[in-house]
Amino acid sequence: MHSGHRNIILSKQGKDLIRFEFHKLIQEKVYPTSEKLLKRLKDQYEDFPIRSASTLRKKMRSVSEVFVLTYARRKKKHQTVFSVS
Numbered sequence: 893m894h895s896g897h898r899n900i901i902l903s904k905q906g907k908d909l910i911r912f913e914f915h916k917l918i919q920e921k922v923y924p925t926s927e928k929l930l931k932r933l934k935d936q937y938e939d940f941p942i943r944s945a946s947t948l949r950k951k952m953r954s955v956s957e958v959f960v961l962t963y964a965r966r967k968k969k970h971q972t973v974f975s976v977s
Contacts, residue, residue: 900941902951909937910952926952 902910913932917924926945933940933948942948 900947900951902941906941907951909933909940910948 910929910933913936914924914929917928917932922928926949930942930945930948933942942951
């Protein structure tokens with residue numbers, strides 16, 4: 893059964909925006925988390941279709957040729973880190 897949420901299909905432009913903003917975070921020497929990336933995308937592109945960090949992580953995983961998902965443990969907390977493959 894469908895959960896009631898519409899399926900988000902990113903265009904090539906949407907995927908390129910994620911890549912572009914991710915690389916900007918790295919160039920600025922900012923630790924790139926999905927929350928920081930999502931905030932930047934929502935601030936700069938009001939009509940960006942992804943509204944949650946978990947959905948952004950799923951979409952980034954589906955673009956596996958660009959992003960590799962790794963988990964870093966810091967004390968008792970998990971942080972999601974994206975690194976360029």
